[in-house]
Amino acid sequence: xxxxxxxxxxxxxxxxxxxxxxxxxxxxxxxxxxxxxxxxxxxxxxxxxxxxxxxxxxxxxxxxxxxxxxxxxxxxxxxxxxxxxxxxxxxxxxxxxxxxxxxxxxxxxxxxxxxxxxxxxxxxxxxxxxxxxxxxxxxxxxxxxxxxxxxxxxxxxxxxxxxxxxxxxxxxxxxxxxxxxxxxxxxxxxxxxxxxxxxxxxxxxxxxxxxxxxxxxxxxxxxxxxxxxxxxxxxxxxxxxxxxxxxxxxxxxxxxxxxxxxxxxxxxxxxxxxxxxxxxxxxxxxxxxxxxxxxxxxxxxxxxxxxxxxxxxxxxxxxxxxxxxxxxxxxxxxxxxxxxxxxxxxxxxxxxxxx
Numbered sequence: 001x002x003x004x005x006x007x008x009x010x011x012x013x014x015x016x017x018x019x020x021x022x023x024x025x026x027x028x029x030x031x032x033x034x035x036x037x038x039x040x041x042x043x044x045x046x047x048x049x050x051x052x053x054x055x056x057x058x059x060x061x062x063x064x065x066x067x068x069x070x071x072x073x074x075x076x077x078x079x080x081x082x083x084x085x086x087x088x089x090x091x092x093x094x095x096x097x098x099x100x101x102x103x104x105x106x107x108x109x110x111x112x113x114x115x116x117x118x119x120x121x122x123x124x125x126x127x128x129x130x131x132x133x134x135x136x137x138x139x140x141x142x143x144x145x146x147x148x149x150x151x152x153x154x155x156x157x158x159x160x161x162x163x164x165x166x167x168x169x170x171x172x173x174x175x176x177x178x179x180x181x182x183x184x185x186x187x188x189x190x191x192x193x194x195x196x197x198x199x200x201x202x203x204x205x206x207x208x209x210x211x212x213x214x215x216x217x218x219x220x221x222x223x224x225x226x227x228x229x230x231x232x233x234x235x236x237x238x239x240x241x242x243x244x245x246x247x248x249x250x251x252x253x254x255x256x257x258x259x260x261x262x263x264x265x266x267x268x269x270x271x272x273x274x275x276x277x278x279x280x281x282x283x284x285x286x287x288x289x290x291x292x293x294x295x296x297x298x299x300x301x302x303x304x305x306x307x308x309x310x311x312x313x314x315x316x317x318x319x320x321x322x323x324x325x326x327x328x329x330x331x332x333x334x335x336x337x338x339x340x341x342x343x344x345x346x347x348x349x350x351x352x353x354x355x
Contacts, residue, residue: 003179008144008169011180012077012103013038015151020186021101022072023050025063029082030115031171032105036077046186057082061089061102068098069208071196073155077103079171080121081112083129090164091130094225095210097195099158101151102136103167105174108333116333117172119255122310125168126284133222135229137165137236138283140254144178152184159193161232168283170306172256172335232285239287240279243269247276248354249345250294252315253304254280256335261304263338264345273349283311291318299323300352304341307331324352 006014013035016024024043026036036053043051050067054060060076067074078086083104093100106121108114125138137157139150147169154165192198197206212218242262244250253261258279268275278294280287291301301323303312309327316325328344330336349355 003181005177006144006180007034007175007177008147009034009105009174010038011144011148012151012167013042014182015148016075016101016155017043017046018182018184018186019152019155020073020190021075021155022046022048022190023064023067023074025052025054025060025067025074025076027054027057027060027078027082029079031107031117031174032077032079032103034174035103035105057085058089061086064100065089065093065098068093068100069096069197071192071198073099073159073190075101075103077105079104080106080109083121083124087124087130090136091128091132091134092210093164094128094134094136095132095221096208097162097225098164098208099162100164101154101158101167102164103169105169105171107171108331114333115171117170117256117306117335118331118333119170119257119306120308120310120331121168122283122305122307125166126286126314134225135163135284137161137163137232137285139165139167140281140283141167141169141173142255142258142279144173144176144180147173148180148182157236161228163228163232168255170256236282237285237287237289238281239290240281241290242277242279244276244278244294246274248274248298249276249300249302249349249352250298251275251277251302251304251345252280252291252311253277254283254311257304257306260336260338261341264341267338267342268345268349271346273346274354275345275349280311286314286318288314288318291315292320292322295319295323300326300348300354302326302328302345302348304344305329306335
């Protein structure tokens with residue numbers, strides 16, 4: 001299949017349609033408006049699909065909740081402060097074991113912040129974000145092609161584990177244009193989930209709700225979810241490595257920051273420095289075991305993020321004190337260059353006596 005030149009936001013929309021998205025509910029916010037526009041224009045080409053521009057982000061996520069209860073493949077998207085407004089609904093989706101795909105093209109914060117690309121929503125995405133004990137699978141693409149591929153994967157993972165899945169991009173990925181190949185087409189008919197509420201003719205009524213007045217009953221629901229999360233950790237943790245075989249310094253970066261870091265590492269290698277990179281693809285579940293495996297050969301890690309240092313905590317937890325973690329970040333929507341990151345790598349490399 002031929003590649004086409006598309007923005008990241010449009011690529012997500014096209015991939016979602018091809019993945020069988022039946023319902024999209026959104027509300028405009030920069031820098032993801034093109035995704036909402038794409039779905040408004042193109043979702044109707046599939047029979048029986050619905051696009052609604054909701055009156056707010058809160059309405060949009062609750063429309064996703066309703067569509068998922070009815071058995072539809074449902075999706076919403078927003079950017080940082082809009083995702084904050086959706087958190088209660090995401091918690092309800094998790095509690096009711098309902099699949100959904102939520103796209104966050106994050107921007108600088110806190111508050112309204114800026115419309116420039118940032119990675120300051122890592123905590124929000126990987127710690128659940130809303131109230132209660134729950135998790136969401138979090139995918140972190142670093143290219144337009146991965147935005148398309150991961151969107152398709154997100155719908156499949158959501159249905160497989162009955163869990164909300166978050167695609168954590170950023171304003172830069174959403175706006176940039178790259179060649180992309182769409183590798184999948186949705187089947188004409190999607191399977192209907194057995195728990196979907198589609199009428200009770202000929203069977204007892206089902207009730208899907210989050211409230212129970214029995215603490216022991218709620219505890220068992222939480223343990224059931226926990227067991228599923230453990231299974232997800234075992235089966236779905238994904239990551240990528242770059243030149244780590246002989247590396248004496250490992251850079252850990254995700255999303256667009258990983259692309260910036262990769263350029264810096266190539267320069268460092270050309271200058272004789274043994275530097276490699278671990279790129280988490282699933283931010284949750286985090287590739288804890290791979291970090292520990294890399295620590296058998298090097299004790300020096302540099303976490304690079306476009307925030308004040310959020311993933312750095314997961315790297316420290318993974319290492320359990322068996323490695324030294326440094327951090328470099330640019331918050332608020334400032335986008336560093338590969339040469340800037342290379343200077344940080346070079347300074348750290350020689351300070352630690354790794355030459």
